[in-house]
Structure formats: C-alpha cells, structure tokens
Amino acid sequence: MYLARVTGAVVATQKLAPLTGRRLLVVSRVGLDGEPLGATEDVALDPGLDAGPGDVVLVAKEGAVVASLLDVPGAPPTPANVVVTAVVDGWSSGPVDKSASRP
Amino acid sequence: MYLARVTGAVVATQKLAPLTGRRLLVVSRVGLDGEPLGATEDVALDPGLDAGPGDVVLVAKEGAVVASLLDVPGAPPTPANVVVTAVVDGWSSGPVDKSASRP
Amino acid sequence: MYLARVTGAVVATQKLAPLTGRRLLVVSRVGLDGEPLGATEDVALDPGLDAGPGDVVLVAKEGAVVASLLDVPGAPPTPANVVVTAVVDGWSSGPVDKSASRP
Amino acid sequence: MYLARVTGAVVATQKLAPLTGRRLLVVSRVGLDGEPLGATEDVALDPGLDAGPGDVVLVAKEGAVVASLLDVPGAPPTPANVVVTAVVDGWSSGPVDKSASRP
Amino acid sequence: MYLARVTGAVVATQKLAPLTGRRLLVVSRVGLDGEPLGATEDVALDPGLDAGPGDVVLVAKEGAVVASLLDVPGAPPTPANVVVTAVVDGWSSGPVDKSASRP
Numbered sequence: 001m002y003l004a005r006v007t008g009a010v011v012a013t014q015k016l017a018p019l020t021g022r023r024l025l026v027v028s029r030v031g032l033d034g035e036p037l038g039a040t041e042d043v044a045l046d047p048g049l050d051a052g053p054g055d056v057v058l059v060a061k062e063g064a065v066v067a068s069l070l071d072v073p074g075a076p077p078t079p080a081n082v083v084v085t086a087v088v089d090g091w092s093s094g095p096v097d098k099s100a101s102r103p
Numbered sequence: 104m105y106l107a108r109v110t111g112a113v114v115a116t117q118k119l120a121p122l123t124g125r126r127l128l129v130v131s132r133v134g135l136d137g138e139p140l141g142a143t144e145d146v147a148l149d150p151g152l153d154a155g156p157g158d159v160v161l162v163a164k165e166g167a168v169v170a171s172l173l174d175v176p177g178a179p180p181t182p183a184n185v186v187v188t189a190v191v192d193g194w195s196s197g198p199v200d201k202s203a204s205r206p
Numbered sequence: 207m208y209l210a211r212v213t214g215a216v217v218a219t220q221k222l223a224p225l226t227g228r229r230l231l232v233v234s235r236v237g238l239d240g241e242p243l244g245a246t247e248d249v250a251l252d253p254g255l256d257a258g259p260g261d262v263v264l265v266a267k268e269g270a271v272v273a274s275l276l277d278v279p280g281a282p283p284t285p286a287n288v289v290v291t292a293v294v295d296g297w298s299s300g301p302v303d304k305s306a307s308r309p
Numbered sequence: 310m311y312l313a314r315v316t317g318a319v320v321a322t323q324k325l326a327p328l329t330g331r332r333l334l335v336v337s338r339v340g341l342d343g344e345p346l347g348a349t350e351d352v353a354l355d356p357g358l359d360a361g362p363g364d365v366v367l368v369a370k371e372g373a374v375v376a377s378l379l380d381v382p383g384a385p386p387t388p389a390n391v392v393v394t395a396v397v398d399g400w401s402s403g404p405v406d407k408s409a410s411r412p
Numbered sequence: 413m414y415l416a417r418v419t420g421a422v423v424a425t426q427k428l429a430p431l432t433g434r435r436l437l438v439v440s441r442v443g444l445d446g447e448p449l450g451a452t453e454d455v456a457l458d459p460g461l462d463a464g465p466g467d468v469v470l471v472a473k474e475g476a477v478v479a480s481l482l483d484v485p486g487a488p489p490t491p492a493n494v495v496v497t498a499v500v501d502g503w504s505s506g507p508v509d510k511s512a513s514r515p
Contacts, residue, residue, distance in 0.1 A: 001333075001352040001391050003319070008135070008196025010106070012161060014152060015189030024104075024161070024189075026135065026196045032317070032335065032350060041135060041196065043104040043161060049323060058321060058333070058352060060390045082104050086324030086333075093317025093335045093350065111238070111299025113209070115264060117255060118292030127207075127264070127292075129238065129299045144238060144299065146207040146264060185207050214444070214505025216415070218470060220461060221498030230413075230470070230498075232444065232505045247444060247505065249413040249470060288413050310436075310455040310494050312422070341420070341438065341453060358426060367424060367436070367455060369493045395427030402420025402438045402453065 003088060004029045004059045005036065006051050010043050025051060025084065027059055032093045044082040051087050058086040106191060107132045107162045108139065109154050113146050128154060128187065130162055135196045147185040154190050161189040209294060210235045211242065212261045216249050231257060231290065233265055238299045250288040257293050264292040312397060313338045314345065315364045319352050334360060334393065336368055341402045353391040360396050367395040415500060416441045417448065418467045422455050437463060437496065439471055444505045456494040463499050470498040 008026035012019075023046040029039045034056065044059055051057050061082045111129035115122075126149040132142045137159065147162055154160050164185045214232035218225075229252040235245045240262065250265055257263050267288045317335035321328075332355040338348045343365065353368055360366050370391045420438035424431075435458040441451045446468065456471055463469050473494045 001354075002349070003352065008194060010161065010194040011192045012189035013192055015161070016150065016152070019189060026194060029349070037349060040105070040132070040140060043106065045104075047325065049325070058319065058324070086321035086328060089320045089322055091317060091319040091335060111297060113264065113297040114295045115292035116295055118264070119253065119255070122292060129297060143208070143235070143243060146209065148207075214503060216470065216503040217501045218498035219501055221470070222459065222461070225498060232503060246414070246441070246449060249415065251413075310457075311452070312455065338452070346452060356428065358428070367422065367427070395424035395431060398423045398425055400420060400422040400438060 001058050001060050001085065002029050003032075003091070004042070004044075004057055005034075006053050006055045006057060007041065008053065019045075022046070027057065027082075027084070029059075030056065032091065042082050044084050046084045049084055049087055051084050056088045057084045058088055059083070060085050104161050104163045104188065105132050106135075106194070107145070107147075107160055108137075109156050109158045109160060110144065111156065122148075125149070130160065130185075130187070132162075133159065135194065145185050147187050149187045152187055152190055154187050159191045160187045161191055162186070163188050207264050207266050207291065208235050209238075209297070210248070210250075210263055210265045211240075212257050212259050212263060213247065214259065225251075228252070233263065233288075233290070235265075236262065238297065248288050250290050252290045255290055255293055257290050262294045263290045264294055265289070266291050310367050310369050310394065311338050312341075312400070313351070313353075313366055313368045314343075315360050315362050315366060316350065317362065328354075331355070336366065336391075336393070338368075339365065341400065351391050353393050355393045358393055358396055360393050365397045366393045367397055368392070369394050413470050413472050413497065414441050415444075415503070416454070416456075416469055416471045417446075418463050418465050418469060419453065420465065431457075434458070439469065439494075439496070441471075442468065444503065454494050456496050458496045461496055461499055463496050468500040469496045470500055471495070472497050 004027035006025050007028050010024040010026060012024070025044050025046050026041050027044045028036045028041050031037050042061065059082060107130035109128050110131050113127040113129060115127070128147050128149050129144050130147045131139045131144050134140050145162070145164065162185060210233035212231050213234050216230040216232060218230070231250050231252050232247050233250045234242045234247050237243050248265070248267065265288060313336035315334050316337050319333040319335060321333070334353050334355050335350050336353045337345045337350050340346050351368070351370065368391060416439035418437050419440050422436040422438060424436070437456050437458050438453050439456045440448045440453050443449050454471070454473065471494060
C-alpha cells in the first residue's frame with residue numbers, strides 16, 4: 001500500500017456495469033514528507049470513504065481483494081484494481097536506533 | 104488503473120479458446136495532459152465497450168478480477184490480465200490547496 | 207499482456223509435479239516494430255499452442271487466471287504465472303487523429 | 310518477498326471497516342547489508358507479529374494470500390495487499406562456488 | 413517466471429504460523445548468460461525442492477497460485493508470494509531466424 005494525495009477525478013459514462021455510481025479519483029503518490037514523488041498518477045476507486053481533493057489517502061493496488069471488497073453477492077465482480085482504503089490523519093517515520101532492534 | 108489511448112489492434116488466429124471472438128487493442132498510457140508517456144504499449148482486451156482508435160480508456164491491469172468479469176459460468180476462465188473498463192469522457196486534476204485538506 | 211518473441215527454452219527435470227510435461231519458453235518482449243526492447247527475458251509456460259523460436263506471441267503475466275486455465279480438476283494448481291495465450295499473426299498501431307476521437 | 314526495516318507508522322481514523330484495529334507500519338526495503346535501498350517506503354499491515362521500529366521484517370506484497378490470511382469467516386475481506394510475515398533474526402548470502410552447483 | 417541463482421538463506425523464528433518449517437532462500441535473478449543482473453535479491457520459499465547455494469532455479473512471483481500450491485486443506489493459507497518451482501538443468505536462447513517464423 002502507498003500514501004497518495006487526491007488531485008482530481010475521472011468522468012466516464014460508457015463503462016462496465018459494475019462501475020456505475022462509483023467515484024474514480026486521480027491520486028498522486030507522495031513521500032513521507034507529503035510531497036508528490038513525481039510518479040505517474042493512478043486512477044483509484046473510492047468505495048465510499050468520500051475522499052476529496054487535498055486528502056492524503058492509503059491506496060491498495062491489486063485485484064482479488066479489491067474485487068471481493070466491492071462485490072455485491074450475485075452481481076458481477078467490480079473491475080477495479082486500485083482502491084482507496086483509508087483517509088490518512090498522519091504518520092511517523094525517521095532514522096531508527098538499530099542498537100535498539102531485537103538481536 | 105491508468106488512462107491510455109487506443110492506438111491499434113492485434114490479430115491472432117492461433118490462440119487459447121476463451122480468447123476467441125474477443126478484440127485485442129494496443130493501448131498507450133497517457134498522462135493527465137492526454138499525451139503519451141512513452142511507456143511500452145500494453146495489449147488490452149475489450150470486453151464489449153467497443154473502444155476505437157483515438158479513444159482514451161481506463162485500463163485495469165491484473166488477473167483475478169478480469170478473469171471473473173469475463174467468465175462464462177462452466178467455461179474455462181479467460182486468460183487475459185489487461186482489460187478496458189471504461190471509455191473516458193474527461194478528467195480534472197491540478198494543484199491542491201493543502202490548507203483545505205482535513206486536519 | 208505484451209508482445210514477445212520466442213527465443214529459447216528451459217530444461218528442468220527436478221520441478222514441482224504440476225509442471226511435468228509442460229514446455230517452458232524463453233520469451234523476449236518486443237515493441238510495435240517487432241524488435242526486442244532490451245528487457246530481461248521472462249520464462250513462459252506454453253499451455254499447448256506449440257509456439258516455436260521466432261514466433262511472436264501474446265504473453266499474460268499474472269497468477270490466478272493462469273493457474274485456473276491450466277488446472278486439472280482435483281489436481282494441485284499449476285505453479286506458473288507467465289503464460290503464452292496466442293501466437294500473433296500481426297498488429298496495427300500508429301498516430302491517431304485525435305479530432306476523430308469521441309467528444 | 311523482500312527484507313525491510315520498520316521505520317514508522319500510519320494513523321487513519323476514517324478507513325474501511327476491516328482495517329479497524331490493525332497496525333499500519335511504514336517499511337523501508339533494505340539490501341543484504343541491512344542498509345536502506347533508497348526505494349520509496351511501503352505501508353504494510355502487521356497481522357499480529359508486533360514488529361517495532363528498527364526491526365527487520367519479511368514483507369509479502371500481493372493480494373489474495375494476504376486477504377485470506379487476515380479474513381474472519383463471514384466478515385468482508387481485509388483490503389490490504391502488503392503484509393509483514395516474519396520478524397527476521399538474520400540471513401546469509403555471498404558469492405557461490407558455481408563448480409559446486411548441480412550439473 | 414524468471415531464472416535466479418540461490419545465494420543464501422533467511423532465518424526467522426518469529427513468523428506467521430503457516431511459514432513454520434519452510435525454507436526461505438535468498439535468490440538473485442540471472443540473465444541468459446547465468447550471470448547476476450544486479451537486481452535486488454528476492455526472498456523465495458522452497459516448497460520442498462531442496463535447492464541449495466549455487467543452484468539456478470525457476471522462480472514464480474505472485475500470490476494466489478503459490479498460496480494454493482502450499483496450502484494444507486483446512487489450514488490457513490501460506491503467506492508467501494515468491495516460490496521456487498524448479499531446479500534448472502540448462503536452457504537455450506539466441507538470435508532467431510525471423511524468416512523462419514510463421515507468416
């Protein structure tokens with residue numbers, strides 16, 4: 001999973017049925033300083049967290065889990081492989097005291 | 104998922120049975136300015152959206168979801184891992200006012 | 207999925223049981239001009255298309271689909287994640303007239 | 310799977326339900342000398358190994374397995390694709406005597 | 413799948429239960445000349461092929477298949493996504509006579 005900032009949205013009327021009514025966000029991966037890493041933006045599905053422009057979010061990028069998460073029993077699986085799983089409040093990270101690590 | 108422009112098609116007569124009758128498109132990833140990023144083209148399966156040359160599409164690149172999406176109950180799974188999920192009408196993206204993001 | 211040319215084969219007698227009797231091909235990704243891209247070769251399983259040296263093939267690189275495709279009911283899954291799905295006859299690709307794309 | 314050092318943690322109150330109560334660690338991939346490789350950090354879920362800052366851990370990065378591992382029967386799948394699978398005590402690696410390899 | 417040489421092993425006593433008793437190998441991807449490509453090493457699970465230092469092995473890197481392969485019915489899935497599938501005896505690869513490829 002990675003941290004990303006929401007920077008926009010995608011509009012598509014002609015799409016596979018399971019995507020109907022889902023929000024598609026443009027997300028830009030950020031480093032631990034909150035600044036964009038310059039990587040190409042991904043398009044992520046927001047399953048109902050209502051993330052908006054400027055929010056830092058936690059993005060999971062894969063298939064089976066996302067599909068299962070979004071599936072409605074009996075309906076076809078959701079064809080998305082990038083999803084927003086959390087809106088991030090903050091994070092900590094820094095040099096570690098290796099001598100304090102376990103032997 | 105990523106944005107890509109359809110630039111061509113692949114022809115193959117000798118293929119695995121579940122691919123019979125499926126269109127295989129050459130897609131070139133584009134940036135938020137709509138211009139090609141210079142990445143190597145992927146070959147994507149169009150499950151019936153009828154995307155054509157020049158269209159910008161939303162591409163999902165993974166396995167389990169695509170397979171499920173395209174499967175016919177009782178038939179072998181579709182051996183494709185790149186699929187077109189939407190024809191894109193437009194998108195928005197830009198610098199965000201970080202002071203407006205949630206605390 | 208990507209286009210690749212078959213350039214060789216791998217021999218292994220000591221392998222997991224489900225790979226017994228399967229051909230393992232060395233494949234080299236090519237661009238739309240048919241020339242090698244210089245990427246590191248992958249080893250791909252040929253599920254019976256009988257692709258040979260010099261053939262351009264369509265390669266799918268992932269897990270769940272390939273496994274399902276090759277599985278024999280009741281037997282353990284096939285431990286391969288790169289597979290040849292088609293022998294390619296040809297392809298088209300070129301600059302597109304963006305003014306002709308959908309609004 | 311890869312070796313990484315735990316360097317921090319992520320805090321998120323607004324998240325998908327299955328992530329509730331799970332620890333989210335910032336992990337930085339390291340080489341065989343134990344030093345950071347300079348790659349962008351990933352965010353990994355700790356399923357109960359209680360790894361802490363300074364620990365070197367074994368990280369698996371994919372979807373279906375992690376989901377299954379963390380799932381509670383009857384509950385929705387866990388939307389995480391990067392997980393800590395072990396706290397590492399040590400490792401060995403070095404040049405190999407190729408003449409000693411099997412013929 | 414890719415070719416790699418076994419260069420070492422990882423030791424971890426504090427790990428998820430399904431990894432107990434499994435060997436974790438350090439593998440270094442090699443090119444068709446058998447020399448290391450300089451890529452960062454992966455950690456791969458050996459499901460019983462007994463590969464040792466100096467051996468060239470065929471490595472599959474993904475999730476669902478590996479999990480299924482290693483699972484014991486009724487037990488939790490194995491949290492590994494890189495696995496050794498064969499010990500390689502040899503391989504062939506070289507320039508191909510394109511005029512000999514199928515039309």
